[in-house]
Amino acid sequence: MAAKSGRLVTWLKMLAVGGGVCVGGPAFVMWIQPTDEELFKRYNPELQKKSLENRYERQKNFDEFVIQLKEYSKSDKPIWTVQEEAARKYKQESLRQDFLNAEEVKARQEAMRREAGLLEGAGKLESTGKSKLTDNPVL
Known part of the structure; x- marks a missing residue:
């Protein structure tokens, strides 16, 4: 009987530790993780201003992205x-x-x-390799 109670105690300990890790771990992370407002307050004033200026554009880009994903998800x-x-x-x-x-x-x-009255063949080469407008050779 002593062996069965030892196993039971071990199982209860493991369940308690597992439950503590599964529930306590995420709860601890949520407790120490700063909120968006706290992070924003830590920015220097220039970054706060820049963030506020770009907020509308970032939100618009995100909304467009979500709309595209919804359209893409309609496909098979x-x-x-x-x-x-x-x-x-x-x-x-x-x-x-x-x-x-x-x-x-x-x-x-x-x-x-055409409106300026330039020659029809302006810039084209003759068979001699010279421009029609000037006698200079074209390189």
């Missing part, structure tokens, strides 16, 4: 796959927009050259 695919696809589409759209902007700039420049 994993979120990271959908994010990669969205990033790829965004990059392609950005490149396409850059190309269209470059084409628009070229068209504007040509229109300005």
Whole structure:
């Protein structure tokens, strides 16, 4: 009987210690962890000002991120796959927009050259390797 009571005492000790660690550990961390307000008060005045100025923008970026995650989660695919696809589409759209902007700039420049009355072949090379506008060789 003494052996069974020894085992029981050991089990009770282990349960008490385990419960103390499982409950007491997180409670201790919550007790010593500073709140956001306490951390903010520890900032120097310049950082407090900068933090207050950027708060709206950070909140807006976070809200956009959460909205995107909600949209990505509607898909049957994993979120990271959908994010990669969205990033790829965004990059392609950005490149396409850059190309269209470059084409628009070229068209504007040509229109300005035509309005200014510059020669049609300005800047093009003849077979001799010299510019049509000057006799200087083009390097």
